[in-house]
Amino acid sequence: MKSKSPFLLLLLFVYNVHAQNTASLVIQSKSDHTVSRHIYGHFSEHLGRCIYDGFWVAPGLDVPKKDRIRLDIVEALKKIKIPNLRWPGGCFADEYHWRDGIGPRDQRPKMVNTNWGGVTEDNSFGTHEFLDLCELLHCEPYVSANVGSGTVEEMAKWVEYLNFDGVSPQSTIRTQNGHPAPFKVSFWGVGNESWGCGGNMTPAFYADQYRRYATYARDYPGAPLKRIASGANSFDYNWTETVMKQVPVNDMWGLSLHYYTIMNGWNDKGSATSFDEKQYFATMKNCLLMDSLVTKHSAIMDKYDSRKKVALVVDEWGIWTNVEPGTNPGFLYQQNSLRDALIAGTTLNIFNNHSDRVRMAELAQTINVLQALILTNKEKMLLTPTYHVFDLYKVHQDAAYLPITLNSPAYKSGNEEIPAVNVSASRDSSGAVHISFVNLNPKEKITVSTSLDGVQWKGVTGQILTSAKFTDINTFEQPDKIHIVPFSGAKKQGDKLVVELPAESVVVLELK
Structure with missing residues (x-):
């Protein structure tokens, strides 16, 4: 030749x-549809320094505040048009009892945050503080109710406390606590990670529990609920299949999905700042798995909901690395690199391209935890590369796909x-x-x-x-x-x- x-x-x-x-x-x-602004939502759990020393600071800290809400953070999040904020968890939600976080702060009982560092939670940031924060942010609250260690009555009365515009035991207490008008909270998570920290349930057992809790989470006049079922962990397609099969489509607004991008494995998630190109590639390959996850879970949902009435709600996503050296391992504080911005942009592109089914998502988490938008050090505050991606992408909110x-x-x-x-x-x-x-x-x-x-x-x-x-x-x-x-x-x-x-x-x- x-x-x-x-x-x-x-x-x-x-x-x-x-x-x-x-x-x-x-x-x-x-x-034929829009990219819902709620895809660009965020998540704030009672975890590490997200709430305390993040949104909610010490009275003596020399920063602009309303009550104890840090206003430079509020202004930064308003700039990116944050559409919703999920609270109080996460795993914390299923050990949180909302009555402990209302009324005079000096009379609120303390509790142990058993999931995140074993620290004492003083409950100074509770329901009213969270909803004051959402009002300042001009965003919708997304409340995760306690199904793991709570009761049907507890959730039902929280909904009544927040949404009933009339005379009742709970609305009377709300008025006594300074808010006569109902808050009218629409987005309600019925449990969180019920397959794990939210109760270690089987999908069939959870589906029954969902139907029971959702029954008593009432739609009050002017305040219809968007109930979101606790969905699958990553590749657990059986969970999605079981819940979609057992829960009528008209009984839920959304079904959640959680997936975190990690570099190596759960035992060693890799450094947030020190990694080579081989590790970078492995991380990006894992990030792109979100596309097949959304595709496969959506296909299962299509079997039971061909009209796509139920939203796929990816209410925990982002990169999870090892904590920064010298920090509390239970606080999940990690730095945020250009790599993380590329992960954010890629993931949001995936959600946009599946926006016929993905109509809500929340990055984990807003401040000082995991793939944060904002990091703080006393009076200092910085915007991470991930924050800037959300600033760039805000043009997609409620736009035609x-x-x-x-x-x-x-x-x-x-x-x-x-x-x-x-x-x-x-x-x-x-x-x-x-x-x-x-x-x-x-x-x-x-x-x-x-x-x-x-x-x-x-x-x-x-x-x-x-x-x-x-x-x-x-x-x-x-x-x-x-x-x-x-x-x-x-x-x-x-x-x-x-x-x-x-x-x-x-x-x-x-x-x-």
Whole structure:
């Protein structure tokens, strides 16, 4: 066989390199549903320094406050249009008894937080404080009720306390505690992780318990409930199958799903700040499993709910690493790198692309815990790279979902590979189209050629989040090392949009 000439080999090499760094994308203008703003929700548990020393600070701390609610944090979360906040847990929810957190604070009983560090909980942050916080944030509260160690009566009376507009024992106590008007809380979780810390139940037993608790969680006038059943842990498809089979579709608004991205395994979840490219790749591969999880759980739900009335609520997600050295292992305090921003952007793209079924999600957790948006150190506060992703992606909230078809080059590590690029798109009420891109390849820029089927546009602007290394972080000494800057790498070529995505970047474009 005649050997190929060196010139031909060079051409083949250049072609292959070019092909490896090129993606094609088609965005269609037809939309049949919106991307719910509630996909962009957050989670705040009585865990570590999320509530205490996060939202709720010591009276003497020299920061702007309303009561003891820290207002610089409130303003930061309002900027990203936080749509909902889940509370009080998490595992803590199923040992929390709401009556301990109402009334004069100096008379509230203390308790042991057995799940998270064995610390004493003084109950100074309770129902009224949480709802005051939600009012300041202009967001909807999402209350997780105690099914694990609580009673049907306890949940029923909490709903009455919050939602009944009339004369009753619970509304009278609410009035005595300073709030005559009902709070009208819609989102209610009926238990949390009932397969584990919420009671170690079987799915069949939980389904029966759900029906019992939900029966007595009443819809009061002007306050219909959106009841959310405790759903599966990651790959437990049998849990979803059983609950969907045993609970009538009309009896629940949503069914939850929990999945955390980890680098290695639960016994050694890896460092938040010190990892190599092989570990980075493994983390991103695990992050992308969210797409198949949502797809498979949704397919099971479709069998019993073809009209997609029940929302898939991913109310715990994010990267979980080992705690920062020298910190309380029960407080789950971890730093937040560029890698975590790429995980956030990728996961939100997955949710957007499944927004016909995924209509609510909550990142774990808001402040000082797991993949936090905000870190604090006494008076100091910083915004993490993940916060900036939510700032970029807020344009998708309640916008019309635009279907996409993406052909991405591979990002390879050894014998494994994952798609290098992921994307989602939407059109807002003004007609502007927003496209969010993530390039997971930490070394190579990728050119994306995009056809926009039926989309009329004249110009493009953009913003980008990136940094020199995927281990880069924001610190209290250098809080703005990673931040959003303008992006000029997109242009119109004929009727196509051509974008040059830098390595390890999150880019959001606006087309008008």
